[in-house]
Amino acid sequence: xxxxxxxxxxxxxxxxxxxxxxxxxxxxxxxxxxxxxxxxxxxxxxxxxxxxxxxxxxxxxxxxxxxxxxxxxxxxxxxxxxxxxxxxxxxxx
Amino acid sequence: xxxxxxxxxxxxxxxxxxxxxxxxxxxxxxxxxxxxxxxxxxxxxxxxxxxxxxxxxxxxxxxxxxxxxxxxxxxxxxxxxxxxxxxxxxxxx
Amino acid sequence: xxxxxxxxxxxxxxxxxxxxxxxxxxxxxxxxxxxxxxxxxxxxxxxxxxxxxxxxxxxxxxxxxxxxxxxxxxxxxxxxxxxxxxxxxxxxx
Amino acid sequence: xxxxxxxxxxxxxxxxxxxxxxxxxxxxxxxxxxxxxxxxxxxxxxxxxxxxxxxxxxxxxxxxxxxxxxxxxxxxxxxxxxxxxxxxxxxxx
Numbered sequence: 001x002x003x004x005x006x007x008x009x010x011x012x013x014x015x016x017x018x019x020x021x022x023x024x025x026x027x028x029x030x031x032x033x034x035x036x037x038x039x040x041x042x043x044x045x046x047x048x049x050x051x052x053x054x055x056x057x058x059x060x061x062x063x064x065x066x067x068x069x070x071x072x073x074x075x076x077x078x079x080x081x082x083x084x085x086x087x088x089x090x091x092x093x
Numbered sequence: 094x095x096x097x098x099x100x101x102x103x104x105x106x107x108x109x110x111x112x113x114x115x116x117x118x119x120x121x122x123x124x125x126x127x128x129x130x131x132x133x134x135x136x137x138x139x140x141x142x143x144x145x146x147x148x149x150x151x152x153x154x155x156x157x158x159x160x161x162x163x164x165x166x167x168x169x170x171x172x173x174x175x176x177x178x179x180x181x182x183x184x185x186x
Numbered sequence: 187x188x189x190x191x192x193x194x195x196x197x198x199x200x201x202x203x204x205x206x207x208x209x210x211x212x213x214x215x216x217x218x219x220x221x222x223x224x225x226x227x228x229x230x231x232x233x234x235x236x237x238x239x240x241x242x243x244x245x246x247x248x249x250x251x252x253x254x255x256x257x258x259x260x261x262x263x264x265x266x267x268x269x270x271x272x273x274x275x276x277x278x279x
Numbered sequence: 280x281x282x283x284x285x286x287x288x289x290x291x292x293x294x295x296x297x298x299x300x301x302x303x304x305x306x307x308x309x310x311x312x313x314x315x316x317x318x319x320x321x322x323x324x325x326x327x328x329x330x331x332x333x334x335x336x337x338x339x340x341x342x343x344x345x346x347x348x349x350x351x352x353x354x355x356x357x358x359x360x361x362x363x364x365x366x367x368x369x370x371x372x
Contacts, residue, residue: 177244
């Protein structure tokens, strides 16, 4: 059971909404929509995805990382390192 | 006919692949996948979306903006301003 | 003479302000400021730098790229390609 | 004493290097350097700043956040919330 477990339904709903945004983008391309309008939608979908990522990082720290620290030992350091690397990937993407 | 017209199929294909990534994320959440693995996939989908955006901006400049500049007049300035604003939204997203 | 020439003083001023922010960060580290306060200042300096970049891209399109397109020839394509690549580096940074 | 304390000299050195990059940008603008070359340097300075931020977040989790969790109580939750918000600002900048 991971950090986001208690919000599984919420994350599922947000991802289905993003899927809908991506399908909307496919229709826009199909219908020859104006480039700038497509770009506006791409930026909106990107923000929605980043927001999911920020939520997941936060839950992960609150649960998985916190638990590892409470239990102590080398596992705690490994969890913090892993989380730091995931955050670095997000900041750089 | 807009800038990306000659690559419509390519953009459609890339967006369908991103849709597949988003559906994969839904399954991961459903199956209680590990938070960090989900985050890695979110970062990959975000990069793919940004890459679509960069391609669209480039085609837009090559076609719509270039055409407006060739024709001259106030329309050219308006197109450049519009493109600059779209780029600013991308850089900030 | 490049795109930003008429705003040289403005860009100089903005960059000196960013230099001041970076020196402020050095003092914060020196004085053992709280990590989160330092991070807030790093985010502010990053935003200021990105805003300079967005301004430069916009001036570059309005002047250098527009001029190359007006003159036509292979130089125009090369300028658009070069600008697209610079935008891609910004979006990915 | 905060998370980055044991690396204070390293952070000071990195920030002085970034200050040098910003001063280099001022000279480029002063000397009418080509827009795209300036943009390349802006992207490099932005990456260097983000890399400092990622390092600070990582040290902050390893020290301040971990310590708060070990001690338990409401302070731990507050620290995790504060770190999550700082990470969100970074991802969005």
